[in-house]
Amino acid sequence: MLKISDFLKKLDKIAPFSDSEHWDNTGLLVGNENDTVTGIITALDCSAGTVDEAVMQNANVIISHHPLIFPEISKVVNEGPGAVIRKLIKNDINLIAMHTNLDHQKNGVSHMIASELGYPETEILLPQKGNFKKLRVNINTENKEEFKENLLKNAPVGDMGDYTEVSYEYRVHGQFRPEDRANPTIGEAGKLEHVDEYVIECIFDGREQGAVIDAVRKYHPYEEPAYDIYSLDRKADTGLGVKFKYGDTLEALVKLIENKTGLKPVNIVKAGDGIINTVAVIGGAGMSYSEAVFHSGADVLITGDVKYHEAYDAKDRGQNIIDAGHYIEVLMTKYLAALIEEQIDVPVQPSKVSTNPFE
Structure with missing residues (x-):
């Protein structure tokens, strides 16, 4: 049986919660880490309808992309988010949020959108500068293999992209003199010891x-x-957004979005008639990153929540923008469900409840 606490560790392998923005609210928002997982619903938002759906599916876990508790709330009453929280508690349903931690993964929300358009071969659009460090540790020849195996299997080291347990080793010659109060594994107190x-x-x-x-x-x-x-x-293998090679017109890309997603883009900023060679995708609201996006070589940015003056300035700068709407992120539900199913043997269902406020 899988406990919520252990399930959170599985999710952390998909999208480490430590990759969340400092202002975000991710992880277990409502629930009990000691509960046993019976079923899982993945959703863009957690609404009262989503909770009803979970009850019908005998699922006691909802994973939403958008945090229900955001920003902090000062009371839980039977209206707004409070009503949903009360419903979750009454039905013993756990709510987990995977927001910016999922956004920042190379196979995160923006990649999921690109995949739905038929372009799964993506690269990170705006890579994060990684907080990487290198461990160098000396070990005697006799204990090397045992120590290395324990270190790589049990410590958070040796992960590089799609590879794990990565390490390098080389021979050295060392010396040391244990003091009288020492308890050396090799050598004797007071004597100079040479070791390979x-x-x-x-x-x-x-x-x-x-x-x-x-x-x-x-x-x-x-x-x-x-x-x-x-x-x-060095740069990390995480970041914001993705980009992919395209090679057609802006109009063709708009039709592709409509045909593949069933969603009609909200607005289009057409700044020219050229061929779109590189498409950038930032799920949600990505216009605050537009300068860096086009500096990276993108010919168009697919994002959501584009404001009038942002669109006006983009056109003035010769930048193509497709406002596909924030709700296009709903595509993540089936892709996240598939990622979770690779980790556990518990039923996972993408939510069928629409939380689109514009319907």
Whole structure:
């Protein structure tokens, strides 16, 4: 049986909650970590209708993209978000939000939109500068393999893109003299000791530094392991939005969106008649990033919630914009359900309840 606490760890592998923006509210918003998962509904928003749907499906978990509790609320009464919260509690349904943490993944919401359009081969549009660090730790030859296996399997190190347990090693020669109060694994107190060792190197997320150090001390046979940690200047494999190669007109792209999604774009900013070679997608409201988007080489930005003056300025700058509406993010429900089904053996259903306020 899968507990909510363990399920959250599974979700963290899909889209780490630590990748959420500082202002966001993600993770378990309503519920009990000790509950057993019976079924899951994925939704763009959690409405009263979504809760009714979960009850009908015998699902006690709803995963919404948009947080129900956002921003902070000061009371829970039987209206607005409070009414939905009360309904969740009465029916023992857990609510989990996966918002900007899902947005920031290479297979996140923007990628899901591009995939629905028939373009699954995407790259991150605006990569984040990663807080990557490198661990270098010395280990004696006799204990190298055991230590390396424990470190790579149990510590948050060695993940590089689609690869795990990545490490590098090379031989070194070390020396040390234990003081009288030391309790050395190798050698004797007061005597200079020479040892053949290996250096093991691996990359890790800088936010996990405490856990990495704890693991080194736990699995290393030495009383005082010799290790170094270096900061690295490299981009992460996370970021905002995606882009893909296209090669047709703006009008053809608009028709493609309508045909593939069943949603009619809200507004179009056409700044020229040229061929659209590179399409950028930022699900939700992405106009605040438009300068960086077009600086990256995009010919058009598909996003939502475009304001009049944003559109006016974009056209003046020669930038093509497709306002596909914020609700286009609803496409994420079936793709997230598929990602979750790869992790667990529990029924997962995309919500069939429309939360589109413009219908």
